[in-house]
Amino acid sequence: MKKTLLALALVGFGCSALAQTSVKIGHAGPLTGPISHIGKDGENGARLAIDDANAKGITIGGRKVQFELVGEDDQADPRVATTVAQRLADTGVKGVVGHVTSGASIPASRIYEQAGIPMVTPSSTNPKLTQQGYEVTFRVIANDLQQGAAMARHAAQSLQIGKVAIIDDRTAYGQGLADAFADSLKQHGVQVVGREFTTDKATDFTAILTKIKGRQPDAVFFGGMDAQAAPMLRQMRQLGIGGRFLGGDGVCTSEMIKLAGEAMSAETYCTQAGIPMAKMPGGAQFNERFKERFKTDVQLYAPYSYDATMALIEAMKTASSAEPEKYLPALRKLDMQGITGTIAFDRNGDIRDGGVTMYRFSDGKWEALN
Amino acid sequence: MEIFLQQLVNGLVVGSVYALVALGYTMVYGILGLINFAHGDLVMVGAMVALQTMLFLMGAAPGMSPLTMLTLSLAVAIPVCMMLGYTMERLAYRRLRNAPRLAPLITAIGMSFLLQTIAMILWGRNYHTFPQLVSTAPLQPVAGVFVTPIQVTIVVGSALIMAALIVLVTKTRLGRAMRATAENHRVAALMGVDTNLIIALTFVIGAALAAVAGVMYASNYGIAHYGMGFMPGLKAFTAAVLGGIGNLGGAMLGGIVLGLVESFGAGYIEHMTFGLLNSSYQDIFAFIILGLVLIFRPTGLLGERVSDRA
Numbered sequence: 293m294k295k296t297l298l299a300l301a302l303v304g305f306g307c308s309a310l311a312q313t314s315v316k317i318g319h320a321g322p323l324t325g326p327i328s329h330i331g332k333d334g335e336n337g338a339r340l341a342i343d344d345a346n347a348k349g350i351t352i353g354g355r356k357v358q359f360e361l362v363g364e365d366d367q368a369d370p371r372v373a374t375t376v377a378q379r380l381a382d383t384g385v386k387g388v389v390g391h392v393t394s395g396a397s398i399p400a401s402r403i404y405e406q407a408g409i410p411m412v413t414p415s416s417t418n419p420k421l422t423q424q425g426y427e428v429t430f431r432v433i434a435n436d437l438q439q440g441a442a443m444a445r446h447a448a449q450s451l452q453i454g455k456v457a458i459i460d461d462r463t464a465y466g467q468g469l470a471d472a473f474a475d476s477l478k479q480h481g482v483q484v485v486g487r488e489f490t491t492d493k494a495t496d497f498t499a500i501l502t503k504i505k506g507r508q509p510d511a512v513f514f515g516g517m518d519a520q521a522a523p524m525l526r527q528m529r530q531l532g533i534g535g536r537f538l539g540g541d542g543v544c545t546s547e548m549i550k551l552a553g554e555a556m557s558a559e560t561y562c563t564q565a566g567i568p569m570a571k572m573p574g575g576a577q578f579n580e581r582f583k584e585r586f587k588t589d590v591q592l593y594a595p596y597s598y599d600a601t602m603a604l605i606e607a608m609k610t611a612s613s614a615e616p617e618k619y620l621p622a623l624r625k626l627d628m629q630g631i632t633g634t635i636a637f638d639r640n641g642d643i644r645d646g647g648v649t650m651y652r653f654s655d656g657k658w659e660a661l662n
Numbered sequence: 663m664e665i666f667l668q669q670l671v672n673g674l675v676v677g678s679v680y681a682l683v684a685l686g687y688t689m690v691y692g693i694l695g696l697i698n699f700a701h702g703d704l705v706m707v708g709a710m711v712a713l714q715t716m717l718f719l720m721g722a723a724p725g726m727s728p729l730t731m732l733t734l735s736l737a738v739a740i741p742v743c744m745m746l747g748y749t750m751e752r753l754a755y756r757r758l759r760n761a762p763r764l765a766p767l768i769t770a771i772g773m774s775f776l777l778q779t780i781a782m783i784l785w786g787r788n789y790h791t792f793p794q795l796v797s798t799a800p801l802q803p804v805a806g807v808f809v810t811p812i813q814v815t816i817v818v819g820s821a822l823i824m825a826a827l828i829v830l831v832t833k834t835r836l837g838r839a840m841r842a843t844a845e846n847h848r849v850a851a852l853m854g855v856d857t858n859l860i861i862a863l864t865f866v867i868g869a870a871l872a873a874v875a876g877v878m879y880a881s882n883y884g885i886a887h888y889g890m891g892f893m894p895g896l897k898a899f900t901a902a903v904l905g906g907i908g909n910l911g912g913a914m915l916g917g918i919v920l921g922l923v924e925s926f927g928a929g930y931i932e933h934m935t936f937g938l939l940n941s942s943y944q945d946i947f948a949f950i951i952l953g954l955v956l957i958f959r960p961t962g963l964l965g966e967r968v969s970d971r972a
Contacts, residue, residue: 462942488928488941489940489941499928499941502665502669502925503929505665505668519885519887522789522884523884526798529800530800531808551791553791
């Protein structure tokens with residue numbers, strides 16, 4: 293019986309090896325809903341990478357390979373994400389670029405782990421994704437811990453802030469970001485004079501802000517989204533709290549500028565995981581080619597999506613195999629020059645030296661510092 | 663001390679809005695024994711309609727003074743909410759007046775979803791900037807307390823409206839008819855009170871209050887969104903229960919007390935529990951107070967008058 297199974301397995305393996313001229317790579321992100329433009333952007337980035345690889349004519353293990361992109365819509369919804377992940381696994385993709393949002397990536401990662409399919413997310417920044425002890429999770433963008441650390445460094449060194457109050461919205465994202473910020477502040481000797489909490493549905497923050505006011509901080513850091521940050525900043529100014537307002541990428545939006553109105557000032561700072569396209573090694577050229585191919589501007593993470601796709605292909609090349617179990621070690625040890633910078637992963641699958649950009653409000657928009 | 667006074671002001675402002683919204687819950691409950699869960703969403707509709715009117719006026723008559731614009735937008739938002747309140751009563755609740763109590767309750771929750779979804783379709787999922795026509799720049803601080811003109815407007819405005827409502831209910835013929843209907847609508851009908859009209863009017867008055875509260879709320883925070891009515895609605899419902907649901911004075915007291923408890927809770931919970939609890943327990947603190955009040959006074963702070971209903 294055992295022998296028959298082994299024989300069958302060998303036959304199966306032999307067949308797939310012979311037939312493998314086409315390799316499927318999945319992409320999953322929101323293609324419908326409020327952030328569908330971000331999902332499409334990511335898919336386009338991956339598509340460009342696939343086109344480039346096919347145009348170059350890549351050989352893996354001595355045979356020519358045609359790559360094929362399988363795009364799926366996860367609606368940025370955790371439940372849909374797992375369904376989509378299962379579908380991709382059943383389709384037989386050899387690697388996945390995505391998902392786009394942390395809320396989708398984390399539940400989907402369990403499915404990929406079970407199926408043994410590597411996933412490289414271009415944009416999910418929640419640290420939890422790569423802390424689950426999974427073998428298959430990778431990310432090519434800085435996570436929230438790195439974002440919090442960058443903001444702490446900036447606050448301590450460039451802004452010379454001595455006392456900070458921290459507020460978060462108790463979501464996985466907000467809390468993670470605020471904790472990371474608070475931890476790094478300690479190393480820089482900055483004093484945390486207040487740690488307050490709100491929810492992601494609140495609009496009135498006067499009570500916690502008044503409490504913070506009594507501690508006289510030089511800056512207030514908020515871990516959360518723009519819809520709370522904007523009224524919070526307004527109420528800060530209404531209560532006569534001066535000083536700086538700091539936030540993460542949830543605050544780094546044009547929505548924030550619109551909603552906070554006249555409360556926005558040069559005292560407002562935020563961080564964004566990743567670096568602006570102009571500062572990427574291959575940014576300008578990528579932008580041009582992207583526009584020519586898709587007749588639309590790069591929205592946000594397309595370059596990261598491109599690099600995530602290329603990372604998978606490069607690892608397959610190095611390992612001379614498109615089979616996940618064969619190329620996974622190569623992906624782990626990858627060291628490749630991408631559009632966004634050097635792509636190399638640490639023990640957890642997080643990118644080493646992921647770039648984080650500081651922004652400051654100036655002239656009606658967020659302006660990149662450094 | 664100045665922190666204490668500032669928290670007092672914060673609590674009063676938030677509490678005034680709660681009180682205004684709580685009145686709508688309590689009036690309907692007093693007269694029908696129905697908890698109209700869609701009431702919070704009328705707050706949202708009021709704000710959204712006012713926003714739409716303001717945007718239209720800004721385009722049509724750019725030089726208009728803020729006060730005129732505010733008055734005009736209220737003049738549109740209030741009737742729209744009143745009509746909506748009437749429609750809800752006429753189409754949904756009146757048919758269920760003699761049904762088991764669970765049916766109108768579930769219908770009210772359905773109404774709430776319906777209003778939110780329609781608003782989402784009409785105005786999208788995005789947050790909107792609400793024009794702050796009453797200044798939100800802080801006045802000269804007194805004793806270190808910062809107060810903005812809009813906050814003064816909210817507290818004074820709510821107090822005036824609540825006073826007017828008390829007069830309406832206790833001193834006018836309409837008020838007497840409302841009280842009679844609340845006490846026993848069959849007997850009231852036998853005495854020649856058009857109870858259908860009175861019940862509809864109760865909904866309409868509550869909706870008007872919700873519209874005003876919505877405009878105040880949005881003006882204070884400068885933000886409007888299709889889901890913005892949910893939280894104040896929930897809090898106002900709590901305030902109505904705290905004060906004694908069905909009782910007008912109770913709703914006002916409950917609103918103010920809840921606002922103050924929230925504000926002082928967030929401000930002092932850490933001191934009071936020696937650092938054990940922090941401001942993430944702000945809402946829990948408010949509900950502990952509610953629980954305690956209901957244990958010792960099951961009909962709420964001022965609820966004895968409607969003890970047979972609760």
